[in-house]
Amino acid sequence: MWLSQQAVRPAQSDPAGEIGVVTIAGARSAAQSGNERRNLSCLGPGGVVWLPERDSAVATLTCAGGETVILGAADQPVPAGMEPGDLYLRAGAASVWLHRDGRIELQGTVTVNGQPLLGDTE
Numbered sequence: 001m002w003l004s005q006q007a008v009r010p011a012q013s014d015p016a017g018e019i020g021v022v023t024i025a026g027a028r029s030a031a032q033s034g035n036e037r038r039n040l041s042c043l044g045p046g047g048v049v050w051l052p053e054r055d056s057a058v059a060t061l062t063c064a065g066g067e068t069v070i071l072g073a074a075d076q077p078v079p080a081g082m083e084p085g086d087l088y089l090r091a092g093a094a095s096v097w098l099h100r101d102g103r104i105e106l107q108g109t110v111t112v113n114g115q116p117l118l119g120d121t122e
Contacts (some may be wrong), residue, residue: 017061025054026033029070035062042070 020033029052035061044050049070052058052060057074079088085100094108110117 017064017071020053020058020060022056022058022070026051028119029058030060031060031068037068038106040070044072058094 018033020031020037021034022029023032024038025028027042028039030036031040031052036087040060042050052070052073057096059071059074060068061071062068076090079097082088082097082107083100087098089096095106097103097105097107
């Protein structure tokens with residue numbers, strides 16, 4: 001009896017993750033992977049705010065409730081010399097590299113309260 005009920009049970013759609021390409025950038029982006037999904041939220045760790053750029057590869061997830069969200073960037077280049085335990089943040093030409101041995105590397109102009117501190121001050 002139980003087996004016969006399992007055989008006729010309707011198929012349930014499981015949440016699916018895909019790699020897509022951003023077609024509309026911004027706070028409520030759109031991404032295409034097969035078909036385009038619009039008005040997507042961007043998820044990330046608490047305190048991290050990130051907006052995907054147009055034509056960037058992103059990981060998307062369709063949740064059980066049917067909403068699709070952007071989880072983060074896909075296929076990001078790993079900087080030469082990066083080791084397990086390091087953390088690298090990049091936005092355009094600016095970057096912060098936290099090495100597991102305690103070193104911190106900054107790339108770009110550093111400002112404190114709007115005043116240049118290090119880097120290119122022109």
